Amino acid sequence: MDQEFHIEERRGAVxxxxxxxxxxxxxxxxxxxxxLQRVIADGSSTVVLDLLGVTFLDSTALGVVVGAHKRCRxxxxxxxxxxxxxxxxxxxxxxxxxxxxTITDSLHAAGVS
Amino acid sequence: xxxxxxRLAAGDRxxxxxxxxxxxxxxxxxxTTAISxxxxxxxxxxxxxxxxxxELCLLALQGSDAQHGDLRLELxxxxxxxxxxxxxxxxxxxxxxxxxxxxxxxxxxxxxxLTALVDDHGRQSEDGAVRAWLRxxxxxxxx
Numbered sequence: 001m002d003q004e005f006h007i008e009e010r011r012g013a014v015x016x017x018x019x020x021x022x023x024x025x026x027x028x029x030x031x032x033x034x035x036l037q038r039v040i041a042d043g044s045s046t047v048v049l050d051l052l053g054v055t056f057l058d059s060t061a062l063g064v065v066v067g068a069h070k071r072c073r074x075x076x077x078x079x080x081x082x083x084x085x086x087x088x089x090x091x092x093x094x095x096x097x098x099x100x101x102t103i104t105d106s107l108h109a110a111g112v113s
Numbered sequence: 114x115x116x117x118x119x120r121l122a123a124g125d126r127x128x129x130x131x132x133x134x135x136x137x138x139x140x141x142x143x144x145t146t147a148i149s150x151x152x153x154x155x156x157x158x159x160x161x162x163x164x165x166x167x168e169l170c171l172l173a174l175q176g177s178d179a180q181h182g183d184l185r186l187e188l189x190x191x192x193x194x195x196x197x198x199x200x201x202x203x204x205x206x207x208x209x210x211x212x213x214x215x216x217x218x219x220x221x222x223x224x225x226x227l228t229a230l231v232d233d234h235g236r237q238s239e240d241g242a243v244r245a246w247l248r249x250x251x252x253x254x255x256x
Contacts, residue, residue, distance in 0.1 A: 026135035026171060056142075058167045059226055063219035087160050094229035095222050 004055070007035050012112045015046040015080070021053035024061035032061065036068040036079075045077025048110050052084055057091055069101055078102050080110040121151045121190045129186040133201060138170045141186050145197065152190045154251055161230040165247055166197055168223045172236045172245035173199045175220060194232070194250040201243040 004022035011017075016039050024032055039047055049065065051057070069079040083089055084105040092098050104110045129144050131137045145166040146159050154162065170184055187198040227234045227247060234247040 023139070025167060026138055056163075058164065059171060059219050059223035062222045063215055066218055066222075067215055091164065091226065095225045 005031070006053075007031060009035070009039065012048055014111050015048050015077075016044050017048040017050055017107070017112055019050040019053065023056035024051075024054055024064075025056060025058045026060045029058075029060040029064045033064040033067065036064065037071075040068065040071050040075070045072055045075035046080070047072060047077070048080045048082060048107070048112055050082045050107060050110075050112075051088065052082055052107070054083070054085070054088060057088055059095075062091065062095060062097065065101065066097070080104065082107055082110045082112075119151065120153065121148065123190055123192045125152075125190045127188045129188075130183050133174060133182040133184045138167055138184075141166050141170050141184070141199070144186065145188060148188050148190070149195055152195050152251075154195070154249075158249070158252060162195070162197075162249060165227055165230045165234075165249070166199070168226050169197060169199045169234070169245045169247055171219070171223055172227075173201045173243050175216075175236075175243070176238075191248075194248055196246070196248045198244065198246045200245075 005024070005028045006021040008019045008021075009016060010019070018035060018039060020032060022028070036047065036049070047068065049068070065079070065081060072079045079101065081101050081103045082105070083092065083103060092101070092103060127144070127148055129140065131140050142163045146163045149159055149162045166186070170186075173184060182201050182203045185200050185202055189196045189198075231247045231249040234245070236243070236245040238244075
C-alpha cells in the first residue's frame with residue numbers, strides 16, 4: 001500500500017537533505033524515524049527535511065518530525081522542514097507546529113541551493 | 114450502490130473489518146473518503162475526514178497489543194453528517210506498559226488533529242474493548 005513511499009538522502013551545501021515521497025503514516029513513519037536518527041547520529045546537527053513530494057502526513061509522522069527537531073536542537077542545530085502543499089501545511093498549523101519548527105516552502109528558502 | 118455517483122442517504126451504514134496493522138489503515142482512509150464523497154462532503158472536508166479517520170484508528174490502537182486483533186470501522190450517514198465508529202476487537206491489552214515519550218507526543222498531536230477537523234470525537238475502553246468515534250457535519254454551502 002506504501003509503494004510510493006520513498007526516502008532519498010543527498011548532501012546539501014550546508015546540511016544533509018532527506019527527501020521524502022509518498023504517504024508518511026503509521027506504516028511508513030518508522031522508516032523516516034530511523035533515517036533521521038542515523039543522519040543525526042552520524043554528526044549532522046542541522047538537517048533539511050524535504051516534504052515537497054509527500055502526499056499525506058498523520059500524527060505519527062509529525063511525532064517523528066518533532067523528535068528529530070528536538071534532537072537537532074540538543075546538538076545546537078535545527079531541523080528545517082520544507083513543505084508547500086496547503087493540505088500538509090494545514091496539519092502543521094492545527095497542531096501548533098508552525099510556531100515550533102523551522103518551516104519553509106522551498107528548498108532555496110531552507111538554504112539548499 | 115451500483116451507480117458510483119449515487120448519493121448515500123441518511124441511515125445508510127457501511128462496515129469494514131481488517132487486521133489491525135498499520136499498513137492497512139490506508140483502507141480506512143480510502144473507504145471513508147469514498148463513502149463521505151457520496152454523502153455530499155466537499156473536497157476539503159474529504160481531506161479532513163481522510164486524515165481524521167486515520168487518527169481514529171490510531172486512537173483505537175493505543176495501549177493495545179493489536180498484533181492479533183481486528184479493526185472494525187462503521188460509517189453511518191446521518192442527515193447532514195457522517196458518524197464513524199472504530200473499535201479494536203480480539204486484541205489483548207498491553208499489560209499496563211507506560212507509553213514512550215514519542216507515543217505520548219503522537220497521542221497529543223492526534224488529539225489536536227481530531228479536535229480541529231471534526232465536530233465531536235471520543236475514545237472509551239471497557240473490559241479490554243477499545244472504541245473511538247467521531248462525527249463530522251457537512252458544511253453549509255451558499256445557494
